[in-house]
Amino acid sequence: MINQIIFIFLFFSSIAVFSFSIYRIYHFYLITKPIRYHNWYSRLSILLKVGFGQSKLFRLHFAGLLHALLFWGFLVISFGTLEMVVDGFTNNHQSFQGLGTIYNIINLSIQIMGGIILIVAIIFLSRRLFVNIPRFNAPELKRKGKREAILILSLIILLMITLFFISSSAFAWWLHIILIFVFLNLLPYSKHFHIITAAPNLLLADLEAPSKMKHMKNIEHEVRAMLHPEQTLEVSDIVPERFGIKDIEDLTRKHYLDALSCTQCGRCTNACPANRTGHKLSPRKIVMDVRERMNEKGPLLLKNGLAADDHKSLLGNYITEEELWACTTCGACVQECPVMINPMAIILEMRRYLVMEEGTAPAGITAVFANIENNGSPWQISSDQRTSWIK
Template sequence: MSYLDNILFVLILAAGFGYFAINVKKLIRNIKLGRNVDRFDNPGERWNNMAMIALGQSKMVRKPVMGILHIIVYVGFILINIELLEIIVDGIAGTHRVFSFMGGFYSFLIGTFELLAFGVIVSVAIFWIRRNIIKLKRFIHSDLKGWPKSDANYILYFETVLMILFLTMNAADGHLQAVGAHHYVQAGSFPISGFISPLFDGMSEGTVILIERAAWWMHIVGILVFMNYLYYSKHLHILLAFPNTYFANLKPKGKFVNLESVTAEVKLMMDPNADPFAAAPPAEEGAVPEKFGASDVQDLNWVQLMNAYTCTECGRCTESCPANITGKKLSPRNIMMKTRDRLEEVGKNIDKNKGTFVDDGKSLLNDYITPEELWACTTCNGCVEACPVNIDPLSIIMDMRRYLVMEQSAAPVELNGMMTNIENNGAPWQYSQMDRLNWKDEA
């Protein structure tokens, strides 16, 4: 490589990582718009969750065939990009296969990378067939149209092209090593690209060098483009699956979080002699009462917002949802996608107004998620259990329901009747407390 090539490489590298850093900063800013919640307890259990679920893919392999194929793509894509370190050093220093000094271990690495690259291509082809030819129900669901549907295919094309470029680069390199081309040191093992190398027989050395260099440049530029594409894609979970599983809720599924202010009121109702100042949580003088529940993304906590960005849009949650199965409007996947869409809208509003959110007359509730969707939920936790990266759509649903009930008194008629009966009769049924134990006389 000439000095001009080195300079161009450094500029492209700086632009790629610089834009990525800008997007990461924006991502963190948007997540921090959420309310604070303590998820730093039990670090041992949290590290174990991250190791088993994010790294070990333990929930993916519940569907063994697809789980194994996903692991091949996941491991292959991560490990193959280790070679990115060598490409960066070569690009900056003008060297070629600078890590070849490792000898046999280097050959083992390159050979392993090639086998994984082939595995990635095969796995991605199967994923594409399932999505576009077989058309599994969760991939053609009504909530997966437009950009989300296209994005899933773009990622598959991206991964395929990057793997083909990697193998083409190695095939041309292996050919040039065999003919003793200057600068192409004898290094590496090519179990897959070795089958491609014969295609270069009969070509001039200059032509093969041009193909190798073109594949090399397109491979590194493609990786940088892919890295920056992640922010706009469902594949952001490649990065966020790790913190998302670490900070996931460790409480038993089905245990809902009580508001301290409401708990204090209930204690006073149960014990009229209780000290109201002791029961109530401390509040600053003149503080505005906290909103009950959530009507917009700023009312959710930061883990819920991270959940929205982590969503893989795989549809396992919606596939497991009894409300959706029976034809209701609710789709847990759509809850997460709409939350992310609204959060992105709020983020752009802040960017446009120099760091301050200006009321745009919209909210997550009604403009993105309807009460009909929220009340269709049976709170069975099926979506939470099904998610391969521990996302919790139910917590968002419950917080928005809480807002509807406690801020707008907008519960369904049936629920209002039940709550009135509990308040007046101490039971969900419409009869007096004097008759509550009549059933035992009939036994």
């Protein structure tokens, strides 16, 4: 009976803390702008292929296989965790035993997958500690990324070791369940939150070409109003919002979900031609900055409303113009990301802010704008001369 009371107390305390963390993140999410989704059939097939099939992970063969094993392993052992919770509530031992042969097969699978997870976690931890892999030693990870990864991997190793003894040792059983509660409550504050957000992020992935600039309805309305003054448009339709992204309140919900889903694997940065040629741009850092800035400013906006200002912004204090203009818009980061995050979308929207709100752009681009405005072409010749080179 006393065991039952302790378990129920620990269970509900853990769920209460976890719910508070999720509640906080959900309200941050509501600060951002909603967008509409369609084409649910394609979305579902992406979720099955990239999410459950882990197809994009295999672009790096060895690391991809290990990650996929980790993912599938956790899916299998979650059955055992569910049974432990039922055992805890009912003060029983192996509550699902009544399933007979199926139970024995699942139990055996749990033991096998537990062993595989243990081996994979040890390999990952050794890699972090003893192997110099450039994508794990980037400046943006020096803040807390490496420590966090080591902590979580150590927790997973402990979880798997205790898993093997939960049937024979009460101490192992309690340690295992307490570690699960600790793990659960670390998730919302770590990159491992992707365990929860990766699936919805895949479901809501961008289906269009990654470099396609999003259509701006308010601009269209302004142009229409100029071309067809006889048409009456709703005043609210033609008042422009801020163009592009300066700070977190300008983000869409998908941008923020991207930031919550980032595994910090660095595959995007590894593939980024700007980063590889020594420019100060890391798509992983862009995504990490969004999450960090939301953690900084989100509480202020929730407390004092969207107009609250802390005299800082995502653009400027976190992400510099130099980083933004280093992007070639090649889309390699989007292509490589195993959870279909689009760092380039944030970069493009920040550039849009710089050009349309601040009127700033590198000299080469300003010249192109001037040519388009004056000549109707990006070159220093007018559009009616565009075929002269043939003569």
